[in-house]
Amino acid sequence: MDFDFGADDEGFRTEVRAWLAARVPSAGDRRSWERALGAAGWIGIGWGEEGYGNRAEPLTRQVVWAEEYARSGAPARSGHIGENLLAPTLLAHGNAAQKARFLPPIAAGDELWCQGYSEPGAGSDLAGIRTRARRCPGGYRITGQKIWTSLARDADWCFVLTRSDPESARHKGLSFLLVPMDQPGLIDVRPIRQLTGTSEFNEVFFDGAFAAEEHRVGAEGDGWRVAMGLLGFERGVSTLAQQIGFAEELGRVLAAAEASGAARDPVVRERLVRAWAELRVMRWNALRTLGGAQEPGATSVAKLLWGGWHQRLGELALLARGAGAAVGPGAWTPDAPYELDEGQRDALFSRADTIYGGSDEMQRTIIAERVLGLPRERVVR
DSSP states (O other): OOOOOOHHHHHHHHHHHHHHHHHGGGOOSHHHHHHHHHHTTOTTTTSSOOOSSOOOOOHHHHHHHHHHHHHHTOOOOSSHIIIIIIHHHHHHHOOHHHHHHHHHHHHHTOOOEEEEOOBTTBSSOGGGOOOEEEEETTEEEEEEEEOSOTTTTTOSEEEEEEEOOTTOOTTSSEEEEEEESOOTTTEEEEEEOOTTSOOOEEEEEEEEEEEEGGGEESSTTBHHHHHHHHHHTTTSTHHHHHHHHHHHHHHHHHHHHHHHTGGGSHHHHHHHHHHHHHHHHHHHHHHHHHTSSOOTTHHHHHHHHHHHHHHHHHHHHHHHHGGGGGSOSSOOOSSSOOOOOHHHHHHHHGGGTTTTTSOHHHHHHHIIIIISOOOOOOOOO
16 A cells, blocks of 8 residues: 655654654653653644644654654653553543543543453453452442552552452453542552563552442443444554664564574574565555554454564574674673673563453454454353
């Protein structure tokens, strides 16, 4: 498809580059950085509506902003979940009061969000959630556990998919609630230590946490529809920014292969060329899906493409470095038994790419049922 940028878009690109170049070197902590982005109007440009402290821009400029941000070396966004997941969901499913209450603080970078979906035993099979929401005066009391919750330690709010009808099963009887995280004794956040030694993800335990009735998005029992609507927003323009990061990773792998001599191996060379070609295909596919109506299964196809590609790149990164890939950058000590460099962290973390955000198995099931029209998979209990 034709996805050329016009003169106005290129002028916008110049503005974006200049702003980022002036401010990224002194970005500071991630929360203050979000507020700096908000003050300049850079949060929420893809919402499609303005008037909440943001500025609306057409699709081409949303792409420009996402790509230039990725190229700039700016800090990873801690406001991504609120800006790109919750905000479009409120615009589509929320009422006027909810939009007025929650969108301006997101646009200002003042309130950070986390996502309360996955549970032990209900990750890719989200319909199996067991976290309960019991009616109480003025709202709900929530009891249960969520897991793999990114940014939960820093978040001010969490949108939580709960089972509000205790007699319901699977997709029915669910409600989508907005829950304040500052509830001492009622919400407990526990970091999960990963293979990389870091703790980006968390377990979150709810023990009677309160959610106000006016903070339920959609009707009671209609949470599945709202939750699926949110997932439809998950992989939009940000996919193109992700691919800029992938291209930079691939560049580092190419440089390592040249330095180690691995690039002279025809098998390694063929895998490097294939990785480059597949990344180009992912970009064209992302542009194609952004350029028109969202096709059934499009997000599942995109997830399958990038998850497997990035995992293979992690393997290739170690192969390109040779035996040195197994050696850490620092000396071993009892208090810090190992350290990892950037490439090693990427390689280890990429093992999860085909699981988090919807496993490959679930993505293939969605494509089979919703795109190809195959019979629904029989679930054995």
